[in-house]
Amino acid sequence: MSMLSIKDLHAEVDGKPILKGIDLEINPGEVHAIMGPNGSGKSTLSQVLAGREGFEVTRGEVRFGGEDLLDMDIDERALAGLMLAFQYPVEIPGVKNVYLLKAAYNALREKRGEPEVDAFEFLQLVREKLRIMDMDESFLHRGVNEGFSGGEKKRNEILQMLIMEPRLAILDETDSGLDIDALKVVSDGVNSLRAEDRSIVMVTHYQRLLNYIEPDFVHVLSDGRIIKSGDKSLALELEERGYQWVLEEAAA
Amino acid sequence: MSAKQESRAVYLERFEADRAAWTEALPEWLMEKKRAAAEVFAGAGFPDPRHEEWKYTNVRPIARKVFQPAGEAGTRVAPPDLLEWSLGELDLIDLVFVNGRFAPELSSVGDLPGDVQVRELGEALREMPERLENRLGEIATFEHSSFAAFNTAFVEQGAFIDVPAETKVDKPVRLLFVSTAEPEPVVCHPRVFVSAGMGAMVEVIEQYVGQPEAANFTNAVTEIDVADNARVEHYRIQRESHRGYHVAGVHVNQGRGSQFASHNINLGGRLARADINTRLGAEDAHAFLNGLFMPTGRQHMDTHTRIHHAAPHTTSEEVYRGVLSGHGRGVFKGRVLVAQDAQKIEAHQSNDNLLLSRDAEVDTKPELEIYADDVVCSHGATVGQLDEDALYYLQTRAINPELAQDLLTFAFADEVVARIPLKPVREQLEQGIVGRLPDNEKLKEFV
Ligand SMILES: Nc1ncnc2c1ncn2[C@@H]1O[C@H](COP(=O)(O)OP(=O)(O)O)[C@@H](O)[C@H]1O
Ligand SMILES: [Mg+2]
Numbered sequence: 001m002s003m004l005s006i007k008d009l010h011a012e013v014d015g016k017p018i019l020k021g022i023d024l025e026i027n028p029g030e031v032h033a034i035m036g037p038n039g040s041g042k043s044t045l046s047q048v049l050a051g052r053e054g055f056e057v058t059r060g061e062v063r064f065g066g067e068d069l070l071d072m073d074i075d076e077r078a079l080a081g082l083m084l085a086f087q088y089p090v091e092i093p094g095v096k097n098v099y100l101l102k103a104a105y106n107a108l109r110e111k112r113g114e115p116e117v118d119a120f121e122f123l124q125l126v127r128e129k130l131r132i133m134d135m136d137e138s139f140l141h142r143g144v145n146e147g148f149s150g151g152e153k154k155r156n157e158i159l160q161m162l163i164m165e166p167r168l169a170i171l172d173e174t175d176s177g178l179d180i181d182a183l184k185v186v187s188d189g190v191n192s193l194r195a196e197d198r199s200i201v202m203v204t205h206y207q208r209l210l211n212y213i214e215p216d217f218v219h220v221l222s223d224g225r226i227i228k229s230g231d232k233s234l235a236l237e238l239e240e241r242g243y244q245w246v247l248e249e250a251a252a
Numbered sequence: 253m254s255a256k257q258e259s260r261a262v263y264l265e266r267f268e269a270d271r272a273a274w275t276e277a278l279p280e281w282l283m284e285k286k287r288a289a290a291e292v293f294a295g296a297g298f299p300d301p302r303h304e305e306w307k308y309t310n311v312r313p314i315a316r317k318v319f320q321p322a323g324e325a326g327t328r329v330a331p332p333d334l335l336e337w338s339l340g341e342l343d344l345i346d347l348v349f350v351n352g353r354f355a356p357e358l359s360s361v362g363d364l365p366g367d368v369q370v371r372e373l374g375e376a377l378r379e380m381p382e383r384l385e386n387r388l389g390e391i392a393t394f395e396h397s398s399f400a401a402f403n404t405a406f407v408e409q410g411a412f413i414d415v416p417a418e419t420k421v422d423k424p425v426r427l428l429f430v431s432t433a434e435p436e437p438v439v440c441h442p443r444v445f446v447s448a449g450m451g452a453m454v455e456v457i458e459q460y461v462g463q464p465e466a467a468n469f470t471n472a473v474t475e476i477d478v479a480d481n482a483r484v485e486h487y488r489i490q491r492e493s494h495r496g497y498h499v500a501g502v503h504v505n506q507g508r509g510s511q512f513a514s515h516n517i518n519l520g521g522r523l524a525r526a527d528i529n530t531r532l533g534a535e536d537a538h539a540f541l542n543g544l545f546m547p548t549g550r551q552h553m554d555t556h557t558r559i560h561h562a563a564p565h566t567t568s569e570e571v572y573r574g575v576l577s578g579h580g581r582g583v584f585k586g587r588v589l590v591a592q593d594a595q596k597i598e599a600h601q602s603n604d605n606l607l608l609s610r611d612a613e614v615d616t617k618p619e620l621e622i623y624a625d626d627v628v629c630s631h632g633a634t635v636g637q638l639d640e641d642a643l644y645y646l647q648t649r650a651i652n653p654e655l656a657q658d659l660l661t662f663a664f665a666d667e668v669v670a671r672i673p674l675k676p677v678r679e680q681l682e683q684g685i686v687g688r689l690p691d692n693e694k695l696k697e698f699v
Contacts (some may be wrong), residue, residue, distance in 0.1 A: 050648050053640075078650035090645035094663025100649060103659070103694075107650040143663075144645075160649060 003199040009060035020224035036221035050084040081167030085157035091145040098140035129162040150177030158189040175209035187212030207235040279381040289404035296398035308583040309554040319439035322351035340676030344426040352440020373410035391475040392503040403441040403473040410443035417449035424455035431462040444474040448482035455485040462493030469497040480507040492520035508534035516543035525554040532566035541570040544668040547580030554583035574605035576612035592623040601631040658689040
């Protein structure tokens with residue numbers, strides 16, 4: 001069964017149509033890249049999938065693991081295993097990072113009918129994931145993303161992902177603002193999530209990240225539509241030739 | 253005669269009736285103060301909403317009732333009950349009052365360093381009146397509130413804390429005021445006098461609690477003298493019952509290089525009002541005012557602070573937060589007065605409020621009155637809702653909307669509580685705040 005099935009998805013923000021008919025099938029184990037020029041609707045698509053209010057779906061349907069995704073509340077989507085790593089992670093002063101991780105982890109356990117995690121066990125788990133993300137333990141006791149640098153925020157998103165282990169991970173511009181070393185750490189983190197029963201969607205403007213996390217499929221989004229799909233060679237071609245030719249080809 | 257006048261008349265009759273007994277027990281200088289105060293109260297009565305300082309708080313619910321005089325503490329509160337109001341592992345110098353009446357068998361003072369005095373006020377007035385003469389009643393003013401005069405007229409019991417120069421009191425002094433459920437609600441007028449001599453240090457925790465159905469009226473006045481280079485850390489933790497009435501005035505006088513910190517946490521009461529006034533009377537004095545009010549249901553909580561920079565090179569910082577839910581009503585008025593020749597002062601004030609329901613309401617009013625020209629002052633007041641982006645973000649992390657709201661509300665309130673230096677007090681308050689949030693069972697583990 002497909003992991004995510006998007007059919008003729010239209011969405012608008014503040015009455016302005018942004019997504020204009022998206023079709024996309026993602027199967028378990030696959031890694032997809034969604035590329036496209038700035039403003040093409042990549043973040044809008046990510047936020048619609050995560051359930052952001054104010055992003056109104058006007059047509060089409062989305063099935064996640066066979067269920068109607070658009071009918072689910074935001075937290076239900078996360079509980080069902082969909083997780084978005086934000087392009088701009090939100091700063092939440094006063095809510096400690098470790099509380100967020102623990103609340104998320106326990107919510108997922110509760111959903112599976114498991115008891116709350118033992119405090120010591122949880123700390124062991126978090127420490128292991130912090131190591132993978134090359135993050136200091138002090139990050140646990142800071143407010144969520146509070147005063148984090150751009151790169152630290154991105155690492156923190158992936159840290160959350162390693163704890164929550166979603167079935168469908170969507171990464172919105174996770175590579176932006178990262179230097180080469182950080183990019184390596186972040187992509188190692190993401191690669192460690194690759195599994196047969198898990199799908200990954202990478203939303204990115206540049207193909208740089210795709211050198212580290214190789215996609216099975218690449219889609220080009222433009223003006224709210226997927227105008228071309230291919231394998232990873234498409235990403236390389238885009239890197240070499242830019243977006244213009246695809247846009248022209250689609251217009252022709 | 254209006255109902256309001258009627259209760260005043262009853263109290264004044266009571267004053268006359270008690271006068272003879274007081275004259276026997278109390279020093280003449282105090283009787284004079286009491287008489288003068290009774291006269292002020294007789295003239296002014298209860299504050300009227302037309303009074304600028306009482307514009308947003310109508311005290312009719314207090315004025316129209318006649319509260320009975322409180323009887324002796326007796327056995328209304330037993331030692332095991334104290335556990336409920338414990339401040340964790342804090343080793344305390346502990347004075348306990350029941351409806352304003354001292355309960356010696358519930359209190360424990362222990363050994364005090366040097367000539368430090370921590371005593372029940374009535375006892376101090378009998379045994380060492382000279383140590384209170386020209387001190388008690390010299391800091392509190394009736395200017396902003398006739399409740400202070402009402403208190404002074406009926407002064408009988410309370411606490412006397414006297415710390416001589418260069419002395420540090422290692423343990424915090426806790427004054428626990430328990431309000432009990434009575435068939436006929438009672439009134440009490442606790443009076444607290446704190447003096448920290450030059451270079452001295454003391455922490456004083458005034459903790460007001462109520463049994464669930466207690467509908468009494470507590471009318472407290474606290475005077476604090478912070479001498480040169482002394483430091484006083486003052487806590488007011490107000491958790492009266494949801495039926496209780498609570499009015500309090502804290503009056504502070506600060507000397508050169510002194511430090512006064514006030515942590516004023518209001519969670520309880522049907523109608524609660526606190527006035528905190530400090531006068532920075534000499535150079536290098538610093539005041540820190542930290543406060544939180546969280547009215548819910550039909551609670552009304554009002555805080556008025558007045559910081560008087562009477563001398564140059566004085567500094568103050570004030571942080572107040574309000575969290576309002578249900579039909580809760582909050583009032584904050586922060587006045588900063590800078591005298592004409594008080595140059596080079598620095599005063600910062602903020603009051604941020606979180607409105608969690610459509611029916612909740614808050615009035616916030618900073619009031620800067622500056623007569624000097626070389627000053628740095630800032631103030632800001634905000635009223636807002638929970639951050640939508642933060643709520644959304646938490647929900648995308650599998651956190652249900654109720655818990656997300658609680659987490660953010662707690663974080664907002666904790667800005668104030670986190671500034672409390674005594675850890676057990678801080679932790680107790682954090683649990684108290686969590687206990688008031690709807691999804692608190694889940695939240696508990698995060699605090
Ligand atoms: N909150 C918003 N309100 C109005 N327009 C928006 C909002 N967010 C995005 N847009 C518009 O939607 C379009 C797509 O934006 P976005 O999805 O962020 O593109 P991308 O992520 O591909 O750069 C842009 O034209 C952008 O200006
Ligand atoms: Mg984007």
